[in-house]
Amino acid sequence: MWIYEKKLQYPVRVSKCDVRMAKYLIEQYGGADGELAAALRYMNQRYTIPNKVVGLLTDIATEEFAHLEMIATMVYKLTKDATVEELKEAGLGDHYANHDRALFYHNASGVPWTAAYIQAKGDPIADLYEDIAAEEKARATYQWLIDMTDDVDLQDSLKFLREREVVHSMRFREAVEILKEERDAKKIF
Amino acid sequence: MHSQTRDYFPYVGPFDPCPPIRVKTYQVPPQLFMTFQPENLPQYSPMEALKLGTLWPALFSPYDPRLSHLGRGGT
Numbered sequence: 134m135w136i137y138e139k140k141l142q143y144p145v146r147v148s149k150c151d152v153r154m155a156k157y158l159i160e161q162y163g164g165a166d167g168e169l170a171a172a173l174r175y176m177n178q179r180y181t182i183p184n185k186v187v188g189l190l191t192d193i194a195t196e197e198f199a200h201l202e203m204i205a206t207m208v209y210k211l212t213k214d215a216t217v218e219e220l221k222e223a224g225l226g227d228h229y230a231n232h233d234r235a236l237f238y239h240n241a242s243g244v245p246w247t248a249a250y251i252q253a254k255g256d257p258i259a260d261l262y263e264d265i266a267a268e269e270k271a272r273a274t275y276q277w278l279i280d281m282t283d284d285v286d287l288q289d290s291l292k293f294l295r296e297r298e299v300v301h302s303m304r305f306r307e308a309v310e311i312l313k314e315e316r317d318a319k320k321i322f
Numbered sequence: 323m324h325s326q327t328r329d330y331f332p333y334v335g336p337f338d339p340c341p342p343i344r345v346k347t348y349q350v351p352p353q354l355f356m357t358f359q360p361e362n363l364p365q366y367s368p369m370e371a372l373k374l375g376t377l378w379p380a381l382f383s384p385y386d387p388r389l390s391h392l393g394r395g396g397t
Binding site: 146147148149150151152210211213214215216284 | 332335337338339340341342343
């Protein structure tokens with residue numbers, strides 16, 4: 134069960150009318166290392182992971198959906214007022230042919246999202262290591278997206294999202310440490 | 323015959339990056355309103371029907387390209 138708050142996790146301001154940037158941002162919407170893949174991966178892995186880290190996966194999965202909403206807002210703001218000509222010039226002619234201005238779960242090259250992007254191996258260490266890798270890959274993607282725009286307001290939102298990947302990676306690494314813990318090892322404080 | 327398009331007015335934010343398109347249009351073609359096609363509807367001439375793609379004016383749905391500048395600017 135979820136409670137929905139009708140607001141974004143962090144404000145999204147887009148100040149530059151740069152339609153092409155929407156094409157690149159969609160990578161984090163429906164790409165292999167995007168927010169949809171992250172949310173669905175954690176939401177599903179949490180059933181077969183030790184009790185101690187189930188809550189972590191639930192919390193991070195939920196936050197990923199909040200990030201998905203932020204990316205959607207950026208893309209929508211950049212495309213909703215674009216003319217067909219402007220979309221074609223921005224490399225979104227293929228997108229218009231299939232989707233008009235609707236958002237869709239595909240990557241920057243238009244490849245549709247697939248569950249093959251994610252895994253649930255059932256082995257807690259294997260799953261958590263995949264999650265850590267996913268966070269680092271998402272962090273890198275945000276870096277390249279920040280490099281591709283000079284809109285400081287858009288960069289601000291992207292930097293927030295990048296930072297969240299750093300924090301999530303840390304939390305997953307801690308989860309691995311919890312699972313590594315030896316039951317009868319003496320705790321020395 | 324009633325209109326085959328509907329309009330809506332999407333939210334325009336004070337901080338949108340691009341000049342707004344204030345009116346969005348979508349299609350509501352005639353088959354949506356017919357349920358079952360009645361018998362003995364008026365017909366086009368055969369030559370006209372070949373050109374238009376339907377025998378019946380009641381099913382004819384014209385589509386004009388969205389002009390790319392349409393709805394741009396304005397108030």
